[in-house]
Amino acid sequence: MTAKSTAGPLSRPFRVDRLPRDRAGIVIDATPEEETALAADFRIPAIRDLVGRLQWSGTPARLVITGTVTAVVTQVCTISLEPFEAEVSEPVEIVFSDREPKKDVVDEEADTPDSIVNGTIDLGQVTAEFLALGLDPYPRKPGIDFEPVTQEQESPLAILKTLKRDGD
Numbered sequence: 001m002t003a004k005s006t007a008g009p010l011s012r013p014f015r016v017d018r019l020p021r022d023r024a025g026i027v028i029d030a031t032p033e034e035e036t037a038l039a040a041d042f043r044i045p046a047i048r049d050l051v052g053r054l055q056w057s058g059t060p061a062r063l064v065i066t067g068t069v070t071a072v073v074t075q076v077c078t079i080s081l082e083p084f085e086a087e088v089s090e091p092v093e094i095v096f097s098d099r100e101p102k103k104d105v106v107d108e109e110a111d112t113p114d115s116i117v118n119g120t121i122d123l124g125q126v127t128a129e130f131l132a133l134g135l136d137p138y139p140r141k142p143g144i145d146f147e148p149v150t151q152e153q154e155s156p157l158a159i160l161k162t163l164k165r166d167g168d
Contacts, residue, residue: 008037008038008041008124008125008128009034009037009038009040009041009128010028010030010034010037010038010050010124010125010127010128011122011124011125012028012122012123012124012127013120013121013122013123013124014026014120014121014122014123015119015120016060016063016096016098016116016119016120016121017060017119019056019060019063025053025054025055025056025067026054026123027051027052027053027054028051028052028053028054028123028124028126028127029050029051030047030050030051030124030127032048034050034124035047035048035050035071038050038128038131039073039074042131042132042135044073044074044075044076044135045074045075045076045083046073046074047071047072047073047074047131048071048072048073049070049071049072050069050070050071050127050131051069051070051071051127052067052068052069052092052123052124052126052127052130053067053068053069053070054066054067054092054123054126054127055067060098060116060119061097061098061099061116062095062096062097062098062099062113063095063096063097063116063121064093064094064095064096065092065093065094065095065096065121065123065126066091066092066093067091067092068089068090068091068092069088069089069090069092069127069130069131069134070087070088070089070090071087071088071131071134072085072086072087072088073085073086073087073088073131073135074086075135075136075139076139077139077140077141077144078138078139078140079140079141079144079145080141080144082141082144084139084141084142086136086139088131088134088135089134090130090131090133090134091130092126092130094114094126094130095111095113095114096113096114096115096116096121097113097114097115097116098115098116098119099113
């Protein structure tokens with residue numbers, strides 16, 4: 001029985017023991033097809049120019065990945081329902097470890113490291129996850145302000161007053 005892959009539309013697996021030590025990092029540059037698939041996953045109209053600029057430090061047993069994920073996304077304004085483009089720039093900091101988290105020690109303040117699975121981490125998934133974190137959950141098109149509805153009209157419950165009068 002083989003393990004089923006859980007990789008999303010943007011996948012760049014790297015063996016941690018083969019990550020280059022002679023350069024500062026790696027650039028994850030999404031293809032237009034990957035951007036389209038991610039936009040569908042995130043339920044937004046479009047993503048373009050998605051790039052993860054990532055560096056690492058540590059050992060193959062415990063890696064710290066830092067960097068920045070940038071993209072231009074098209075989202076729908078929650079007020080006007082119009083699509084608009086916005087730039088996303090999300091800082092990245094994530095720890096990977098090949099050790100199982102201790103189940104008997106629970107520290108809610110400490111982040112549990114992500115797992116290094118079979119000596120591999122997926123920097124494409126890291127890029128996609130941090131892009132998702134950078135998306136505004138309530139996007140608002142620049143220049144659009146929320147204006148609450150004023151109660152200048154008669155209250156919808158005013159009809160009850162007339163019903164009471166009719167019944168008198």
